[in-house]
Amino acid sequence: MKLAILGGGGFRVPLVYGAVMRDQGDRRIDHVSLYDVVPERLQAIEQVLRQLGAEADQPPVVETTTDLDTALDGADFVFSAIRVGGLEGRTADERVALDLGLLGQETTGPGGLAYGLRTLPTAVRIAERAAAMCPGAWIINFTNPAGMITEAMQQVLGRRVIGICDSPIGLGRRAARALGHDPDRVSVSYAGLNHLGWLNGLGKDGRNVLPDLIQDERLLATIEEGRLFGAEWIQSLGYLPNEYLYYYYFTRDAVASIRGGAETRGEFLLGQQRAFYEAVAAQPGNALARWRQVREERDATYMKEGRTAGESRDATDVEGGGYEAVALALMAAITRNDRATMILNVRNGSTIPALPADAVIEVPCMVDADGPHPLAAAPLPAEQLGLIQQVKAVEQLTIQAARDHSPTLALKALALHPLIDSVTTARILLSNYRSRLPDLDQLLR
Template sequence: MLPTSGERSPHPRVKIAVVGGGSTYTPELIDGFARLRDALPVAELVLIDPAAERLELIGALARRIFARQGHPGRITWTADLDAGLDGADAVLLQLRVGGQAARNQDETWPLECGCVGQETTGAGGLAKALRTVPVVLDIAERVRRRCPDAWIVDFTNPVGIVTRALLSHGHKAVGLCNVAIGFQRKFAKLLGVAPERVELEHIGLNHLTWERAVRVDGTDVLPTLLARHGDALADDVRMPRPLLDHLGVVPSYYLRYYYQHDAVVKELRTKPSRAAEVAAIERQLLDLYADPDLAEKPELLSRRGGAYYSEAAVALTSSLLGGGTAGDVQIVNTLNHGTLPFLPDDAVIEVPAAVDSRGASPLPLRPLAPLFAGLVANVTAYEHLALEAALKGGRDRVFSALLAHPLIGQIDYADRLADELIAHNREHLTWA
């Protein structure tokens, strides 16, 4: 179950470090830490980012949010990663290597080849992984040196590949996405029940998941949800209602890139990239953040994306630091370890898991039907090859990962996309 309030057993006040703290999204996190302080009593929250001007704006707003909500914790900020990490109990990663400019490229050049342009999926997602994995692993090594007992909570996309990189290098890490908590809140609203009564059977990989059951007080109400609210759910995930009825599940929004690839490519070619939209929103947000009278997250932030991340982040961090309760279950990205028997043990899956100070242990799951398992296995193979390319470099590895991806999979596409990816990301690839 995804917790929604501070119903946790007490634990010592902690220090949290947020790497990428200069993000315009950070006030959402700050608001969550302030509201849910009984769940996670933060003594110090340090924002770490090389973008000094943005960091100053957001750090000052963070202090005002804490003060407005009566939170006694101390907020600091620094561009010095090592200094910020010292003594941290948990490190939250929310960085974007290359910024929105690189994201804009990820979302545009694949379209020129007739493939989806998206920051976590397909060729754009591979580009982001290649830029991001080496940087995250460097940060994680510094975490190991400066605060060796700290847990790393990764929000950084592509979460599945980044989390797999961290775990394969022996780091204490769990990946987190907001898709599950978003569905939980939506289903609760449709059903007219409190969110904490809703438990999801959420299964798959990061950004490749299905809601296979929706339990309220232990009873699966997914058939009722589909029957009564199928049109609204189909609109939400932007897929046809008959598809949801056929599948008998609610797919995540990201499945439309697979189930309707060509239609999505046609659509994306007719409008500005999401990166361009986000960049415009960020400029407006920074203007708002500069107002010394602003002491709460602005409504505009809801258009930035990442709804409910703060609640999920607080719940997960609290559990990892020993503040959870027995049987605390959250939906996270962690090692497979036989949970889906058709995948390698070291694959990273996104499923309900028992979370405590030892980490996340996936709960046993019913077998996954071939209609879903085939796609999961295919994308897992791609993620393995993507991580190999991110760790070792080389055009041949990039080509192999692209060829293996179900949204690409053709020699001519993979060949051209490999050259485009390297050309657009050369400054971030040490081997190129």
């Protein structure tokens, strides 16, 4: 089978290729087509993949292309991880907000909306070309903001577009391990939007064991979320938030930490990745070793604004099985009818009755040869439901703003986001984003 990876020159592509390479099941991927608009990045990642493939007996064939239709032609699966505007765009997303004292983060708050606005036209074009070149393919979207982009692509391709994220799956597995349970033998009750969800239950032998974790401060201190939010706040909530809820519950703390740093996350990655691609171009024979070194540095600094000075991530929070494992498990469940339950970004239908049927939500699904099927969700507490309703309304306004090229709707989306505290501020944000991001300015003309 053929897998097309869009954003094929991206730094994390070797993770996906490595997962595919290790797959020993029948009907597996044997052809990988990498698509990117930057040839130099493609060449560097191709070197990494070829050296990675040398460690296997029969690695998938790799081809590279800067032509989208060539990559999509005949694909069985399409993995989309594009970054419109590159990391330079991400630094603008972050800095424009931070300069106004607001959260500067690529998927949450104003930065996420700016990122979404300039990405949506490209994502829709990809969906339209996929409909023409590989109408039977499943599209696995990891492009951020994942829920918003998945929803826009579904408007073209329907339920064959599935969004993935490793955050909620990691949360459930960490909670199970903290209680001494096998993560593969517990059921997870989780609901929300991408980067805005909560673990509300953990089933083991017919009993919800999540309260056992929440009531035990010692056990909470062993997981990333327990250290991030603190036992007192988690116990007040009565459930475990996704790590990205830190930006909502501790907004001032997050902004102060990011502004107090020498550089934003985007600026750190921009410098790191420039050095990586330059190093591979200079010494292509060391591509894989250099990639592994840089990946370790990258993982260790993830969401550092939520940790105290000198505190490092626990090894179990960064080891094996990230989004690439989710993608592989999803492909296996569909191609081999290996029924599996996983948390995915899918069309709501009636799963959360208070949200529109066409809204993309993040919930546990049973996946088989017919794709994902959302599992019934328990009613959400009012404080969860209210927040996801507001953010979903903002996401849908953003999609409409991009589709209609409407600065009025873009302003409305910014002004209604719960992390933006004033219409006046929203106006300044939009003006500053348009000044810093020419593609965004052009979109809204």
